[in-house]
Amino acid sequence: MKKPVIKLILKTVKNILVNTLVTTALSVLIQFLVAYAMGYEQMVVVVVFQIFLANIAIHILFFLLDKVNMRFRVINYTVFMIASVGLLIGFGFWLGWFQSFEVWVIAVVGVAVLAIALLIDTLKVRSDVAEINRKVKELRAREEQENDE
Numbered sequence: 001m002k003k004p005v006i007k008l009i010l011k012t013v014k015n016i017l018v019n020t021l022v023t024t025a026l027s028v029l030i031q032f033l034v035a036y037a038m039g040y041e042q043m044v045v046v047v048v049f050q051i052f053l054a055n056i057a058i059h060i061l062f063f064l065l066d067k068v069n070m071r072f073r074v075i076n077y078t079v080f081m082i083a084s085v086g087l088l089i090g091f092g093f094w095l096g097w098f099q100s101f102e103v104w105v106i107a108v109v110g111v112a113v114l115a116i117a118l119l120i121d122t123l124k125v126r127s128d129v130a131e132i133n134r135k136v137k138e139l140r141a142r143e144e145q146e147n148d149e
Contacts, residue, residue: 016059019117024048024055027113034109040100047097054091058084077118085110 028048035043061083070076088110092098097106 020055020059023117024052027051030109050095
């Protein structure tokens with residue numbers, strides 16, 4: 001493999017890992033708050049790792065779905081929501097989460113985490129666009145200054 005391909009792969013893996021860790025932290029926090037509100041006073045450590053595993057799967061799914069070019073961003077987010085809730089429900093049955101919580105609780109927590117993550121993503125994209133626009137203006141100003149000389 002060529003170096004640019006390896007760099008791209010490593011950057012993608014890094015992005016998936018960082019996003020997974022952030023959403024795992026958010027998921028654990030929201031899950032703890034919901035569990036505490038429902039009368040549970042402790043969370044088993046293995047659940048944290050199960051949530052991490054589910055978030056890895058969800059972010060890999062997001063990476064794959066992101067390659068599909070959808071016309072409207074709203075459709076993209078809707079597909080992300082449906083796919084992630086479906087994946088969470090699958091993990092819930094597989095890992096026995098529904099012995100402690102009902103399906104709707106897991107779905108609501110998943111939607112809340114995803115909504116916050118998408119909001120953060122949208123704000124980051126806006127910030128990136130502003131930065132790119134600023135750099136383009138600087139480049140144009142520099143080019144104009146060089147042409148004037």
